[in-house]
Amino acid sequence: MEHRVIAFIGAGNMARSIISGLLKSGYPASSIIATNRTTEKNTLLTDTFGIEATPDVKTAIKKADVVVLGVKPQGMEDLLSSVSDLSFDGKLVISIAAGITVSRLNDMVGQTLNLVRTMPNTPSLVGLGMTGLYAPANVSEKDRDYAGDLLSATGKICWVDEESDINSIIAAAGSAPAYFFLFMEAMEAEARRMGFEADMARTLVQQSALGAAQMVVANPETTLETLRSQVTSKGGTTAEAIKVFNDKQLSETVSEAMKAAVNRAKEMESLF
Ligand SMILES: NC(=O)C1=CN([C@@H]2O[C@H](COP(=O)(O)OP(=O)(O)OC[C@H]3O[C@@H](n4cnc5c(N)ncnc54)[C@H](OP(=O)(O)O)[C@@H]3O)[C@@H](O)[C@H]2O)C=CC1
Numbered sequence: 001m002e003h004r005v006i007a008f009i010g011a012g013n014m015a016r017s018i019i020s021g022l023l024k025s026g027y028p029a030s031s032i033i034a035t036n037r038t039t040e041k042n043t044l045l046t047d048t049f050g051i052e053a054t055p056d057v058k059t060a061i062k063k064a065d066v067v068v069l070g071v072k073p074q075g076m077e078d079l080l081s082s083v084s085d086l087s088f089d090g091k092l093v094i095s096i097a098a099g100i101t102v103s104r105l106n107d108m109v110g111q112t113l114n115l116v117r118t119m120p121n122t123p124s125l126v127g128l129g130m131t132g133l134y135a136p137a138n139v140s141e142k143d144r145d146y147a148g149d150l151l152s153a154t155g156k157i158c159w160v161d162e163e164s165d166i167n168s169i170i171a172a173a174g175s176a177p178a179y180f181f182l183f184m185e186a187m188e189a190e191a192r193r194m195g196f197e198a199d200m201a202r203t204l205v206q207q208s209a210l211g212a213a214q215m216v217v218a219n220p221e222t223t224l225e226t227l228r229s230q231v232t233s234k235g236g237t238t239a240e241a242i243k244v245f246n247d248k249q250l251s252e253t254v255s256e257a258m259k260a261a262v263n264r265a266k267e268m269e270s271l272f
């Protein structure tokens with residue numbers, strides 16, 4: 001893929017995960033610039049990744065072919081209004097922010113940007129990210145391809161035709177690592193209560209989660225239901241555990257949680 005110069009404007013949890021994934025995939029450190037206002041964060045990025053990291057947002061944007069908007073949604077307007085005097089002509093802009101539409105981003109910066117809206121997730125850090133992408137009609141095929149290649153370097157991608165589908169990507173992938181972490185936290189806590197030392201409780205849970213995920217990936221023709229039934233012996237232990245989940249309406253809870261994420265994304269569209 002092309003190695004355009006990328007400036008990550010706001011390089012916190014999510015942007016750092018993408019940067020790590022890109023570097024692991026062979027993207028050159030010399031083609032990546034990161035910005036944060038906090039000196040310690042910038043120093044850490046340079047020390048960890050060997051990339052340029054600076055508080056000077058305007059210079060970073062000027063140097064870049066690609067500008068990734070990586071600040072929190074509530075900080076986006078301040079950021080974009082502070083750089084509205086710069087020309088973004090010829091640059092590709094990639095937003096990773098939840099709940100801010102393309103038209104709102106254009107309004108904030110006072111220009112019609114060449115903008116791809118994306119929704120990544122933090123497993124990009126280890127090359128196992130899942131990113132949704134949406135590009136409005138004004139984005140060229142070449143820039144769409146570049147954006148797709150860039151995020152593919154950090155994991156898998158999924159293009160959507162409707163911008164509103166980015167909110168569904170948030171529910172199904174962007175926020176999703178946190179759901180699995182929550183589930184694992186609960187299991188780890190119970191394993192501790194059962195008497196396992198902290199290290200062993202974590203190992204029991206993480207190895208089971210990793211093994212289950214790897215089995216899903218290794219058996220694309222097998223439904224999740226079948227994989228589950230293969231663990232669930234009739235009259236056995238798993239059946240009793242699954243019965244508790246079903247009695248407590250796990251599926252309905254998951255459905256409600258995912259809808260709540262979508263609703264919050266929609267709400268954010270009118271807030272920021
Ligand atoms: N975390 C996640 O799992 C995901 C997050 N996202 C999206 O990614 C974006 C960032 O989230 P996340 O990484 O969690 O947030 P973080 O707070 O970790 O990162 C944001 C970074 O932006 C920096 N920043 C804020 N304002 C400015 C500014 N004006 N100039 C330069 N740097 C600035 C902050 O550092 P400092 O204050 O030092 O400037 C901070 O390091 C959000 O819009 C979120 O919706 C999308 C998918 C998943």
Ligand SMILES: O=C(O)[C@@H]1CCC=N1
Nearest residue numbers: 097098170174175176
């Ligand atoms: O919680 C959030 O709003 C962001 C978007 C998806 C994951 N984190």
